[in-house]
Amino acid sequence: KNQVEQSPQSLIILEGKNCTLQCNYTVSPFSNLRWYKQDTGRGPVSLTIMTFSENTKSNGRYTATLDADTKQSSLHITASQLSDSASYICVVSSDYGGSQGNLIFGKGTKLSVKP
Amino acid sequence: DAGITQSPRHKVTETGTPVTLRCHQTENHRYMYWYRQDPGHGLRLIHYSYGVKDTDKGEVSDGYSVSRSKTEDFLLTLESATSSQTSVYFCAISEGQVNTEAFFGQGTRLTVV
Numbered sequence: 001k002n003q004v005e006q007s008p009q010s011l012i013i014l015e016g017k018n019c020t021l022q023c024n025y026t027v028s029p030f031s032n033l034r035w036y037k038q039d040t041g042r043g044p045v046s047l048t049i050m051t052f053s054e055n056t057k058s059n060g061r062y063t064a065t066l067d068a069d070t071k072q073s074s075l076h077i078t079a080s081q082l083s084d085s086a087s088y089i090c091v092v093s094s095d096y097g098g099s100q101g102n103l104i105f106g107k108g109t110k111l112s113v114k115p
Numbered sequence: 116d117a118g119i120t121q122s123p124r125h126k127v128t129e130t131g132t133p134v135t136l137r138c139h140q141t142e143n144h145r146y147m148y149w150y151r152q153d154p155g156h157g158l159r160l161i162h163y164s165y166g167v168k169d170t171d172k173g174e175v176s177d178g179y180s181v182s183r184s185k186t187e188d189f190l191l192t193l194e195s196a197t198s199s200q201t202s203v204y205f206c207a208i209s210e211g212q213v214n215t216e217a218f219f220g221q222g223t224r225l226t227v228v
Contacts (some may be wrong), residue, residue, distance in 0.1 A: 004157065031213045040154045043119075043205055043219030044158075050216075089157070093213055101148065102212050105157030 002027040002098075004106035006090050012112045017080055021092030021109045023073040031093040031102075035075045038087045040107065047075070047088075077111075082085050085113045118142050121206050121220040123159075128227055134193040136223050138206030140186075144218075147189040148207040149173075149181060158205065164189055165212070190196045 004025045012020050025033070032051045036044035048057045048064040050073070057064050061078045077084055087108040094102055117187045118141030128134050138147060146165055150158040160173030162181040170181050178200060193200055206220040 041222070043207075045219070046216055049216070050198060058151050094215055099160070099172065099176075101160035101163060101173055103158075103160075105159075107155065107157045 002092070002100055002104045004090055004092050004104050006088075006106040006109050006113060008109060009107070010110040010112070012114060013080055015080060015082060015113055015115050019080060019111065021075045021077075021088050021090075021111070023075070023106060025071050025073070025092045025104070025106075027071075027089070027092040027094050027104050030068065030071075031095050033064075033066055033073050033104075034091040035062070035073075036089040036091060040086070042087055044073045059080055076115050080113045082113050082115060085111060087091065087111070116167060117218040120208060121204075121223050123207075123223060124221065128196050128225070130197060130227055131195050134196050134225065136191045136204055136225070138189045138191070138208075138220060138222045140189075140208045141184060142208060142218070144208040144210050145186075146209045146212055147183065148209075148217075149179075149189065149191045150205045150207065151175065151202040152205060155205055161191065161204075190198050193225075196203070196225075198227050201225060201227045 004102045007022045035047045038044040063076045069105045079101045089108040090106040092104045120139045122137045148163040149161040164170045164183040204223045209217040
């Protein structure tokens with residue numbers, strides 16, 4: 001079964017600090033890797049999408065990396081803001097996901113940014 | 116937000132009653148999906164549609180049915196709600212299946228008592 005594992009489960013940081021969230025996956029065949037931000041009570045919103053050939057992608061203060069050889073990705077948040085408090089979900093897209101569908105979701109990392 | 120509307124946003128229902136959740140899109144995307152989100156799990160696929168009247172089962176389809184009679188509407192029905200179906204349900208849409216962006220609705224919080 002395809003799997004996406006995220007760590008840590010939760011994280012508390014002070015406003016202005018940086019943090020890095022991790023994602024490991026065992027998904028085959030691999031198509032692309034996505035990071036989503038999910039605010040409490042809302043649906044996930046895409047931050048980045050990376051294909052096999054991309055190893056870094058930025059979206060403002062968010063920078064995602066992908067190592068397709070080790071099947072690892074990270075999401076780095078720079079100069080955190082209170083509005084960054086959310087769950088961050090790593091999602092791997094597969095050309096064939098079977099009954100799981102083409103999008104395989106991690107359980108998310110819950111980030112809390114404190115003043 | 117992409118043009119996706121889920122209704123209702125919140126619902127409390129009794130065990131054994133039928134429930135229908137609606138997803139409406141204004142983007143004319145071909146693919147529509149229903150997921151459920153539960154503590155300790157990633158989003159899990161219930162059913163998806165790849166066109167009008169074309170649907171397929173996902174990982175957790177037992178107890179659910181779907182219908183898509185128009186491009187813009189995708190309905191999820193719980194034939195006889197059970198407490199295990201208490202969850203937050205998300206609809207998603209995408210133009211393609213793999214290499215295109217997926218957009219999510221705001222979610223429907225369903226409580227079965």
